[in-house]
Amino acid sequence: MRQCYMSVKLGLVCNYGLLIKILKDYGRFLMGFGNDVIFLMLCRRVEKLGAEINSKFMKRMLLFRFRWFVSLVIALVSVSAFAQDISKKELRQATNYFTEKRVSYGLPVLKGARPGNPISSLGDKYCSDAGFVDIVPDNVDADAVTIEWTITTIVGSSEEHPDWAEYVGSGQSTVLRFYPDRVTSEYYNVPIYFEYIQKNNLGFIVDTEWDYTYVYQTPTAFDLSPATIDICAGENATLTLSGSETGMEYQLFDSGDNPIGFPVNGNGSPISFIVNTTETYRVEAVNGTESTCTAVMNGTSTVTVNPLPVPVASNGGDVCLGEDILLYADPDGMASYTWTNAGGTEVGTSQDITLSSNDYGVGTHTFTLTIQDVTTCVNSSTTSVTVSENPVVAPSYNSPVCDGGSLVISANASGGSGTYTTYTWTKGGVVIGGETGATLTIDPADVTDNGTYGVTVEDSNG
Numbered sequence: 001m002r003q004c005y006m007s008v009k010l011g012l013v014c015n016y017g018l019l020i021k022i023l024k025d026y027g028r029f030l031m032g033f034g035n036d037v038i039f040l041m042l043c044r045r046v047e048k049l050g051a052e053i054n055s056k057f058m059k060r061m062l063l064f065r066f067r068w069f070v071s072l073v074i075a076l077v078s079v080s081a082f083a084q085d086i087s088k089k090e091l092r093q094a095t096n097y098f099t100e101k102r103v104s105y106g107l108p109v110l111k112g113a114r115p116g117n118p119i120s121s122l123g124d125k126y127c128s129d130a131g132f133v134d135i136v137p138d139n140v141d142a143d144a145v146t147i148e149w150t151i152t153t154i155v156g157s158s159e160e161h162p163d164w165a166e167y168v169g170s171g172q173s174t175v176l177r178f179y180p181d182r183v184t185s186e187y188y189n190v191p192i193y194f195e196y197i198q199k200n201n202l203g204f205i206v207d208t209e210w211d212y213t214y215v216y217q218t219p220t221a222f223d224l225s226p227a228t229i230d231i232c233a234g235e236n237a238t239l240t241l242s243g244s245e246t247g248m249e250y251q252l253f254d255s256g257d258n259p260i261g262f263p264v265n266g267n268g269s270p271i272s273f274i275v276n277t278t279e280t281y282r283v284e285a286v287n288g289t290e291s292t293c294t295a296v297m298n299g300t301s302t303v304t305v306n307p308l309p310v311p312v313a314s315n316g317g318d319v320c321l322g323e324d325i326l327l328y329a330d331p332d333g334m335a336s337y338t339w340t341n342a343g344g345t346e347v348g349t350s351q352d353i354t355l356s357s358n359d360y361g362v363g364t365h366t367f368t369l370t371i372q373d374v375t376t377c378v379n380s381s382t383t384s385v386t387v388s389e390n391p392v393v394a395p396s397y398n399s400p401v402c403d404g405g406s407l408v409i410s411a412n413a414s415g416g417s418g419t420y421t422t423y424t425w426t427k428g429g430v431v432i433g434g435e436t437g438a439t440l441t442i443d444p445a446d447v448t449d450n451g452t453y454g455v456t457v458e459d460s461n462g
Contacts, residue, residue, distance in 0.1 A: 086212065094154060094191065094212065097152070118138075119196070123213055127293035128188070128293070131180075131181070135149075137196050143206050147198050149167075149196050151192060155187065187215065189216060194210060224242075226301060229302075231276070232307075239252070239275060251286070254279045278304050280303075281301045306377050311334075311369050311379050313369035318462070320388050323357050325365075327348070329351045334351075334371040341368075342367075362389045364386045369382070390416060391420060394414070396409070397410070408440070409425075409439065416459035423438055428452055
């Protein structure tokens with residue numbers, strides 16, 4: 001799995017010649033292109049072992065010793081494929097630890113070799129929510145009657161963890177059921193070593209191997225809120241994840257699984273995401289060390305962005321001082337209407353309002369209309385009204401005059417815009433037709449022209 005080892009299972013060979021034949025075949029297969037140095041060394045070792053074989057029991061024991069010798073020599077000439085995720089220090093600690101164990105078992109150890117072969121049913125790594133995985137030896141010796149497993153960590157000192165797994169089956173069918181979710185947090189991201197020992201019915205070890213794996217934390221699922229939120233165009237919505245964990249990265253996604261912004265590193269506190277688009281959002285967390293360990297956070301947040309209402313503020317036109325100011329609001333059907341003057345003072349809450357120009361005086365006055373629709377979105381518009389000064393009229397006349405003389409009355413307008421466009425003359429309150437100038441002349445005058453005359457002057461402001 002992590003290192004390319006090749007091994008031969010010799011089994012119980014009672015015939016020395018057959019043992020040599022197996023060794024020669026395997027040695028040639030191993031060395032390939034004629035490099036016979038190790039092959040000859042193995043042959044000499046077998047010859048020495050073969051000379052010692054004098055009983056069935058000794059044959060079994062010596063063959064097991066021989067198999068270890070072959071395996072360890074092969075380990076020295078094999079191409080190493082050790083995973084890069086275990087450090088030299090960790091590998092050295094593990095090698096020393098398991099070498100000492102093999103010495104305690106009475107097994108031979110070749111100096112400098114890794115005393116063990118990979119266990120292919122043990123994965124390189126697991127996430128802490130992986131459920132369980134069944135682990136078995138790659139080979140079960142024909143004489144094995146029991147298979148015993150240990151799970152060990154070496155963090156400062158070695159510690160076994162029998163509660164992380166349980167046995168399923170018995171005898172040669174024994175399976176170790178490993179539960180990554182039972183691994184406690186202090187052992188995340190460190191090598192976890194698995195070793196099995198196969199024993200025969202006499203209690204002697206007939207096979208043993210070790211390997212390692214890693215367990216990485218699966219992110220905890222926190223809650224994303226609110227479930228729904230309405231905002232108005234131009235506003236931002238804040239989505240909150242109820243918590244986070246150090247070492248995890250949290251990414252916001254839209255409904256199309258597109259990432260929104262950059263991942264946020266967890267720090268143990270809630271995380272906020274700022275959005276301003278109509279969407280349904282979710283958050284996914286990934287372990288910053290091992291990207292295959294992920295979790296989708298609980299819940300989604302649906303954001304709805306409502307358009308702003310479009311207010312239209314208008315007025316009844318410019319006025320002269322003393323006239324009413326008329327203000328009009330559109331559209332109809334808004335939840336509220338608020339009018340304010342240039343100083344920000346509220347002057348009305350009806351859709352259309354009437355104000356007195358006397359309250360504002362001469363000049364241009366701006367009024368702001370603010371409307372709110374049923375989605376609580378607000379927008380404003382303004383309108384301006386000019387209040388003009390009225391012209392002043394100081395009539396003069398040459399009365400009294402004699403019958404048959406000439407009566408002249410002058411308007412004498414001043415003030416206002418200074419440009420006077422219309423003069424309206426009256427006698428006894430009745431408009432005198434045809435008289436629109438600044439002077440009214442009656443020539444000749446007679447006693448019927450006696451009366452009260454008036455004039456109304458309109459300037460260019462109206």
